[in-house]
Amino acid sequence: MDENALFTKLVSFTTSVHRVTQELSLNAKADSITPIQYNILEYVTVSQSVTPSEISDCLHMSMPNTSRELRKLIEKGLIEKIGDLGDRRKHYIRLSNEGETMMKEAFATIEYRFQARIQNASKEDLKEIDRALEILQTKLFY
Amino acid sequence: MDENALFTKLVSFTTSVHRVTQELSLNAKADSITPIQYNILEYVTVSQSVTPSEISDCLHMSMPNTSRELRKLIEKGLIEKIGDLGDRRKHYIRLSNEGETMMKEAFATIEYRFQARIQNASKEDLKEIDRALEILQTKLFY
DNA sequence: CCCTTTAGTTATCATTTGATAACTAAAGTT
DNA sequence: AACTTTAGTTATCAAATGATAACTAAAGGG
Numbered sequence: 011m012d013e014n015a016l017f018t019k020l021v022s023f024t025t026s027v028h029r030v031t032q033e034l035s036l037n038a039k040a041d042s043i044t045p046i047q048y049n050i051l052e053y054v055t056v057s058q059s060v061t062p063s064e065i066s067d068c069l070h071m072s073m074p075n076t077s078r079e080l081r082k083l084i085e086k087g088l089i090e091k092i093g094d095l096g097d098r099r100k101h102y103i104r105l106s107n108e109g110e111t112m113m114k115e116a117f118a119t120i121e122y123r124f125q126a127r128i129q130n131a132s133k134e135d136l137k138e139i140d141r142a143l144e145i146l147q148t149k150l151f152y
Numbered sequence: 153m154d155e156n157a158l159f160t161k162l163v164s165f166t167t168s169v170h171r172v173t174q175e176l177s178l179n180a181k182a183d184s185i186t187p188i189q190y191n192i193l194e195y196v197t198v199s200q201s202v203t204p205s206e207i208s209d210c211l212h213m214s215m216p217n218t219s220r221e222l223r224k225l226i227e228k229g230l231i232e233k234i235g236d237l238g239d240r241r242k243h244y245i246r247l248s249n250e251g252e253t254m255m256k257e258a259f260a261t262i263e264y265r266f267q268a269r270i271q272n273a274s275k276e277d278l279k280e281i282d283r284a285l286e287i288l289q290t291k292l293f294y
Numbered sequence: 295c296c297c298t299t300t301a302g303t304t305a306t307c308a309t310t311t312g313a314t315a316a317c318t319a320a321a322g323t324t
Numbered sequence: 325a326a327c328t329t330t331a332g333t334t335a336t337c338a339a340a341t342g343a344t345a346a347c348t349a350a351a352g353g354g
Contacts, residue, residue: 045310056167075313078334097330098321100330101331101332121156127292135291143284146285150172150270186340186341187340187341205300216302220341241301
């Protein structure tokens, strides 16, 4: 196995992934939030109950900027902040009902486009895709 | 095959891909260029000889903004603009020698981290990864 | 030749994002 | 009790990005 060739393949692969995910999510998010705010909502949706510090770490943004964007999302009524009972410095962020509705809509749009993209795939193709996703997820993109 | 489950898997997969590529390319780019300028250089590197319109389309940015960023990259000596001989409205963008050097360095950093990431993978693992990349590239992220 | 389309530019403005300093308050440590 | 660390906030500034209007110049079509 030529590892350099594998790297080249990876570069073109990740480029494709970025392009396709961008196409799938184009205009899926409400106009009332910025791209970064959407990223935060997406992260909160997937991870459920995270602290501002975790958001800061995982999305590679500074605490002050994280704090600002979380405040804006709270002002927009999309998330809620709950204090930790044990450690009163800590807070947990979770989606509000409104936030959940918004994210469900966004995901529905994206899923619709995804289904359109794989509508011509055979059952065997889908199985192969499923297996390939699993392999890469565990062995490369862990 | 449950297509909804497949979608969920896709969401978590693309999130991972984004996170890992971000980790691999963290600080790989020179400080003298902005993230968007890096994206343009990456696109030019991979595609070779593209027009401003293509860059505008593929990177989802408006022509005026594309034009501005290309001008900045030319001022920094990283790309060159060559007029089309037949159609004098068209131009082709390509990396300058300096731009190639910069991108080679960036890619070397990224590749080094990539090799570190797969150093524990067996030959069979690498074969599987290679095959999985191919399947997804052709059947999902085309 | 006139009209329309294509390719790209320049200028300008608003918004978003990034970075830093200075701060509060709670928790942990000695 | 004093000190340090952790978690988070507020304020402020600079830079990057996005959006729009108005423009030039060449190509294509009738």
